Structure formats: C-alpha cells, structure tokens
Amino acid sequence: MVAPSSTHGFEAFPGWDGSVAGARTLQAQLAAQVVLEDVFPRPLRTVAGFDVGFEDQGDITRAAVVLLDAESLQTLESHVARLPTAMPYVPGLLSFRELPALLLALEMLSQPPDLAMVDGQGIAHPRRLGIAAHFGVATGLPSLGVAKSVLVGDFDAPGPARGDRSPITHRGELVGFALRSKLRCNPLIVSPGHRVSLTTAAELVVRFLAGYRLPEPTRLADRLASRREAGRSSTLPR
DNA sequence: GCGACAG
C-alpha cells in the first residue's frame, strides 16, 4: 500500500486499492482505452502545457497549467494548483503521484484545451500508460507526452538539426520519437498520449517550438511549476 | 543475479 486511501486526491483513480500491483493492473486496463489516431479539433484553437513541481521539501505537490492560443502562442491563462503529496515516486507509476494535482490545475481553466501537452511519457511506458496517456484517458482530452529523458525503449541518436527525429522502440513496438528540438541539446522524448498518432505527436511538438529546447506550452508550465514562491493566481492577458 | 529506472 503506497497510497493512503484516506488521503485527498485519489478519487482520480476509481477502483484502485492503493497498492503497487493494483496500480499496474489499472494501467494495463486504461492503456487499452488509449486512442492512437488523430481525433482532435482541426484547426487547433488552443493548447495547454502541464507540469509538476514540489515545494516544502516534497510535502506539497504543485501543478502548473498554461493555456496558449495555438496560432499566436500567446498565453491566455495560467494557474497553479497545490495538493499535499500523497505518494512516493515509483518508476513507472508517476501518474499516481502527479495526476491528482494536474487534474486540479485543469479544472482551474475557464475552458478545456483542444490539446494537452504533459511533461513526461505518453505511451513510451512499460505498460503504455505514462502520465500523458493516463491524463488523456482520464479526461478524454487529446494529449501527448514530452519528456526530457527516456523511461523505456531504445533509439539511435537523431540528426543534429532542429526537427530531426529517430524512432523509439520497446519490445518490438514503435512507442515514440527522440526529437532534436534545438541544436546541441539532448533530444526530447515524445510520444502520443490520447487521440493523437505517433507521427502527429512529434509534428505537434515541432510546431510549438519557439527557440528553446522545450516546446512553449511545456516550457512555460515548467517555469511556473518549479519557480519558488510561485503565485497561485491566474493570469489573464489583455 | 545485475542493471535500468519519466519526475
């Protein structure tokens, strides 16, 4: 039992008994619901970046969300949600630790995004349910994962140019791409979450790059989530 | 048994 069922936040995992084995079983079941086809609004109106950070030595989990206009990349809204940390980090079970806070952040938005980009793996996961895929199935929203390092799978180094990518395979399956988002920077690990195809996931990340290693949605959320003394207020541009 | 292991 890694998660105290009496704590807050776990209504996000209906049917979970709080054990590691139970979490893995639930992942396998939810993974079967993942849609790896492009089923999202065309053209994309908005895109949101999500990331999680910690404060108070890890006792508090802080999730940040930044909603951007998909065409101009201007920030429309940003919010920070806090929740007492209820589970330790267990490789492969990241979503059970961070998803509750992410869902709270999502609820703070005045409107759901057309696409959610989450810091972490999509289907490039042992049971094909990284946090981005879990987020997608749990919310029904199109999603994809952008991680800074690989969890599972093998790949050859992608070319040096921005946009160069190489396939990541795991147990004989294509699960994502190692993407060179910026010259002389380590590649990003991109994989579909839900309602987005493998190739489209990589193309979308490239589309939202703005000169930094991380695509704008995730980069901004990253900055909000890890910044000390981050405010919890929303920011409305004018 | 040994090594790997998102954040």
Add this chain to the structure above:
DNA sequence: ATCTTGTCGC
C-alpha cells in the same frame, strides 16, 4: 523532482 554557485562551451 529537490538540495545549490560557479563554470565550461557554443
């Protein structure tokens, strides 16, 4: 992820 300054390289 987080604890933490300067430093090397492009």
